Amino acid sequence: MIESVSRHVFSGSSGTYDVHALELAAARVRKLKGLDLTIHFLDDTEHVFHIEKRSKGSTLLDLVYQHLELVEKDYFGLQYPDAKAGSKTECMVWLDPSKALKKQLASLQTDLYFKVKFYVSDPSKLQQEYTRYQFYLQIKKDILEEKLILPPSTAILLASYMLQSEIGDYCPEEHDENYLSAFQLIPGQTLELEKKITELHKLHKGKLPADAEFHFLDHAKRIDMYGVDLHNALDNINKSIQLGVTHIGLVVFRNNIKLNTFSWSKIMKISFKRTQFFIQLRREPSEDYDTILVFNLETYRSAKTLWKSCVEHHTFFRLHSPKVKRKFPFSLGSKFFYSGRTEFQTVSDVQMRSRIEHKFVRSPSRQLIKSMVSVPSVDERGKPFIAPARPPRPYDNKVTSLGSKEPRKAWGADTQLPDDDGNFPTKPPDTPFSPDKIQNYVDDDIPSPSPNGLYDTPPYSASHSPISQIVDESSVTITLYPDEEGKYGFNVKGGTNKDTPILVMKVAPNTPADNCSPRLSEGDQILQINSKDMTNSTYEEAVRLIREARSLNGGKLVLQVKPNISYNGMNEYEEPPYQYVPIEDAQTVQSSNPLEQSMLLLADGLASGALVARYEMLYRKHPDLTCEESSKPKNVNKNRYRDILPYDSTRVVLKEGANGDYINANYVNMNINGTEILNKYIATQGPLMCTTEDFWQMILEERCSLIVMLTTLVERDKTKCHKYWPDMDDCLALSNVTVKCVEEETDPTGSFVFRDFVLTVNETNEERQIKHIQYVAWPDHGVPSNPDQFLSFTEKVRESRRIDGDVPVVVHCSAGIGRTGVLVLMETALCLMENDEPVYPLEIVKTMREQRAMMIQNASQYRFVCESVHAAYTKTISESKEDSR
Template identity: 60%
Template sequence: MFHLELSRWVSSTTKTTVCHAKPLKTSTAFSGSSGTYNVHALELAAAKERKLKGLSVTVHFLDDTQHVFHLEKKSKGSVLLDQVHQHLELVEKDYFGLQFYEDDSNKPEFIRWLDPLKPIKKQLNGSQTKLFFRVKFYVSDPSKLLEEYTRYQFCLQLKQDILEERLILPASSAILLSSYTVQAELGDYQPEEHGPDYLSNLVLLPNQDKDIELKICELHQSLKGLSPAEAEIGFLNYVKRLDMYGVELHKAKDSSNRDIQLGVTHLGLVVFLNSVRINLFSWSKIMQISFKRKQFFIRLIKEPSESYDTLLGFNMNSYRTSKVLWKSCVEHHTFFRLHSPRVRRKFPLSLGSKFTYSGRTEFQTVSEVKQRGKLERKFVRSPSKIVRQTVPAPALEVKGKVSVVPPRPPRPYDNKVTSLGTKEPKKAWTEDSHMSDDDGGFLERTLEGPFMPGIANRVISYADEEPSPTTPNELYDTPPYSLSHSPTSQQCDVAATTIVLELDGGEMYGFIISGGSDRNLPIKISRIVADTPADKCTPKLNVGDVLLQINEHECTGALYDEACSYIREARKQNEGRLTLVVKQFASAHPEPGAAGVPEPYYMYVPAGSDVSPSSPSDALQMSIHLLADGLESGHQVNQYEMLPRKHPDLACDESAKPKNVNKNRYRDISPYDTTRVVLKNAPSGDYINANYVNMAIPHTEIVNRYIATQGPLQTTTEDFWQMILENNCNLIVMLTTLVERGRPKCHQYWPGVEEVLTMQNIIVKGEAEEDDPSGSFVFRDFTLQDVKNKSEKKIKHMQYTAWPDHGVPDSPTQFLIFTKKMMECRADDAPVIVHCSAGIGRTGVLVLMETALCLMENAEPVYPLEIVKNMRDQRAMMIQNAVSARNENGTTSSATHLGRTKSQYRFVCESVHAAYVARDKKQEKIDTEV
């Protein structure tokens, strides 16, 4: 026991109590019970332990901000992802991921995605604690993104891709996208606020200069009135059409040891050579993907004409890069093609990688966001200004060199979303499965002999075998492995949905249906035209939706023609309002080859075939392969939609003069002044709505000459015949009927048989008229007499009457026959008069078709897009894009029927391909007979 003597000392400001302890007996100091608790030592130990167990990582965001996250040392990637999503208050979070470098070299080949199922500490090597938030899965269609903030993040990512030259695109496209960015960040162009150099402090493009800024400024002015959200939607809707949109590239080598790049997208596996896409293997065509060491394999589904599966192989740079590509394919296929992640069967002795994608799929994400509804939120957009960046973003290897993102500024303000809702986003990842990918997926049966990339030995026979529990199971089977695994067979339909559509400008609803060839096949939505009522309606109408009712008419068991009649009937009733009851399916945008979607003819370019333009015939063959590939992937049509409708430097002033305005059938269809046909002796003046179009065949002296013109009006009939006389024409090709859907498309400018049409300078007499046995064509003969010199000449008239009022012909066969008959009737030097109604749509289709046939005859490659560009440089809008031309009454013309223009281009491309296939078979038959 201690005896305490207490004394106190009190100052004027403080009161202190001092205790003095003095032991009374030393011998009793340690007697009885006692205890000691070392607080300070334990505090130091706990702090040290927390420091050892804790983990701090820095995440760099797309708007150049960064945030430090504190985690437990053993935390898995899903914990960090959850914290990042909560920090951003991100709802549609499954499109995004975190990237990091495996070492301190910061080389592109060492950048990896954070795995949510593995501990973070195991993935981040050493002191590497920097991660980069970015888009992992580029949405297949931006309309699926319901949140404005998600679209904003996508735009930030794509702008970064452009600056890093990850997204390679034409200069015109880059300028257009930059104008959308400026509109979103700065708003409407204001001359008093935006000086001549207002874009100089914005980093928009890698090689930005004054000329580029001037062009961006011009386009920026044309976007006046668009809100930031609308500008970003325009940005995304345009960029989705580009070849390299959302492509994650991996270096590889082909069979000839050329350097190529393999890209993984929502469409499938894409092959690039020198930044040009040369092939696409869609998910619907791939049976399995696998890898073994440095070799990466895909096995393709058998074509109908084949009795074996095709196995393609590529050599990667290393085992690690081969495995990374394989995992990327697994993730992309699962995310975009399946409704939920596939549960992999577990075998006791299974070898190889057990990796599967465990996050949510695109279907699950879209479904959940639709159910919860949109969250109203406020956020500030990040400006693209120049300032030195303190933390370098991931470097990318581009064309043999490493480039770093151009520096951008730290934000003077925080753009963190302030959500007006109260719902907390659900976790993006789960921890209910434990997987390892320590070893790589390799083929069940090794190939004999040394492996070379290309088509592997065709004696492989395990394509349809079910894996055995006792054999390695390292293949990733891309459903459909059987019918039960098919994504379309697993679709989870929801309750019937009612959708109401109003006519667009009195003309179009904006969707196309398929199916109904018999009463057992449902009527489905096969295509939706952008920016039409079907595209903008709420609830959203999706490709693949099954029609149950059309304006209270039952469609279950209906035939295609019956469904079309219901839709036509709706135009005339209730102010054109169309009420659809649909059964919505999960696969909103099925790939070619999915159930219910007819798949176009497609020919693969085998990696081992080494098709290269070493000779003219090889160049032709390659061009047709690329054409078929483009039709399969939709690339051809997407690129066509991006072509300028008119040459920007060519004026159409003559057509706008008061004396000539009434000579135009459609106000928006005008001839270029530089190539217009100028009449010399016409009574009404020198103007006619017509252009000279000359199509040269390379490496030959052939030049196919045309006069592309509108269908004559009653008041321009005399001008039309005067043009024929002055240009010494002997062939007229007509691609329309006089009336379609109750509307006049062309005046009957010719006389009947034994009848005479008398004009001031010309007399035309009808000699003969004959229908083709197929009922598709009408052939007429006329005699044209020049009144002044009494000379006469024979005129042949060919009319294609089988082109349907809606869409395009069902088969290219009759159209090819008609084109070849026209070629037989063509005179060497005289131009052929070609017209439809406006003189641009079907007229352009015919010019492209004959040009392609001539190129084939001379073993020259056929590139339809280049032909369209050439035609449009001579007459605007040939095979026109969906524009809004107006007729004399101000209503939309059928020549610009929305949806028809795209199908016209696809139709002529399919016709070109069919012509080549028929020519190839014919030549093969001749060679066999010889």
């Protein structure tokens, strides 16, 4: 009755307002004005966000971050295909937070992809486990899509950590010999690689998913292509190259091989005009001119994209704040600048927050299943994915506190690294897990984008040198209790006098100092120990108070510390000031002589893996040195390897060469600190057939009397060096000289071959005696298993050098960088030890690489020579003790 009356009344009324119909119409209008945007996430899930079309990009980004509950959000961004790129290939661009969505997205149905935009230089900077998990997912995608090129050894190691994170511990009952057949972990996966992955997976037993992912990231960061935003370009001779933007600066690649690095501290300005991209480098004190490098890009848009990427990366990684003041607010040119938070702001913000355990479930990676390796279509992405069944684990893909359950160690201190050829030792490396270690470096001056696509980087000065900087923050109180072994897990240094502060030297993983909250960090200044003021105390007093605390009040140790924020992004240009020394040896290191102290640090660096980690951060080619002469058309065929070229500044120049003045060789001079000794070398490649005459002409002109050969002629069915000498009693006749072999002898072990040559100058009949020592025992694959034999060979070289020490020794292997560098470092270290001088291998490598690129070619060679140096020192100490008895 009421309903019928109501209808009658409203139908006859002359003043009707249809609320419901208007609400529906308004909703339809709002929906038409909005955007339904599909965001694809790194775990292959997707979500649709409805947002106003007039909204800015920052609004959409905030919705995405809220959806993920992401705290350290500034490392990430959204990418979408750029319809305005004008290129045949699809071009992905980053969503600009400061611009309206309707100005950026051409289609209402645009899909966007959540990705890592700024690759952190060290995963220990990431405070949240969930953030590290997102990085882990991104790098897995980069590997499978072959954006991140890996050497076989690294690929296998990373794959083993993927397995540990995905399926947990290796279980013989559950995992048969074919259990990897359902997984695609790395490109080009074969049965042989799967066997190696399995062997390493077995050794990760006890690692939580978070541990495995951290170690995955820690090894991935050392890869040349890690975190590189690549842009295709042409160099000054129109050869195709790629310019990569990273946290370090600009890196030049050709065919995925790193050629050069221009760090932010070396760059003064970057700019672009039309299709050209310009870099102005810092003027050295010895120069009276500016160095400007020019690169050509495909289009104006690609040049601007590269320039914007440089602006963003420099601002994010190097500045405190992105806020800038324009000098010319009404000028022409690009007004772009990075408007988000910097890494410094992100780290500071997260540090100030109380730690929140973000519970989340790890999604089984769809990329790992072979049948789903290819990127799924939009329809396929929405389908649920069912993970392979497996018994539940107590920590099954859940975030748990590392302090509540310490993962069992898979191996001890004798960790070894795999070599670059894929030759694996029995135990993989394990970098200490220290996610709370915050490191940063920022410029003091704030640059501003200038008109016409010009961006100024701050001028270089001593204040910008890459060293740790203590930030003035309020002190914090940290309370520790010793573990079962009575240790707190940290070491201290400083206090050599009353004015030197006591600093935390190192924090060992999974110890009270590592698991406490707030965490004790490397570089923290200790202000008080159990209420005792330490601002004017000595090192000995600090150690005494820490040891006394173990036996008092249940071992309670209360520290008042000033936190430190340090930056590790430029490690490739500096020697680490110290390595971790176990607390029981700290007193020994503090009071020992410099050589003994350096050997203790060397031994600890070998045991922890830190020594090799530092080496892998070192530049392979000096960023400021050119190799132009080697690239000239007339000289290209004289290089055995196209990417191993001599620096112009130190190359050997032939004075009377029959084929020109070029030879692939560099002078390498090694000063022995504390003495007047200068060991001179010529590091060169193994001669080719076409360069044999040039090689002997170099011997003649440089008056060399000793040749050291560190390779056989053929290894693994590949020619490593041309036979540039004659057989016994035969002669090799060349245009300027004649070479005769008058003696050849092999030592009883078959490891060395000694030859004597007579070099006769054809024009004058002058004769010279040349000694030739060849090391034939270096294995085809990897490095020698024992340093003793190599040490014996080095001593033979030193004995022969003493005959005529004023002329350079010619040293070569195949490329003239790997084994050649090992010998130079070894002999240099022995000379330093003889003169009671400290030995720092990384400093020696840097000195060599300033004279010839890539000396000591890979991590396995570096580790081997460091082990050899320590073995030589140990042998010397033992012999001294025997002599004193």
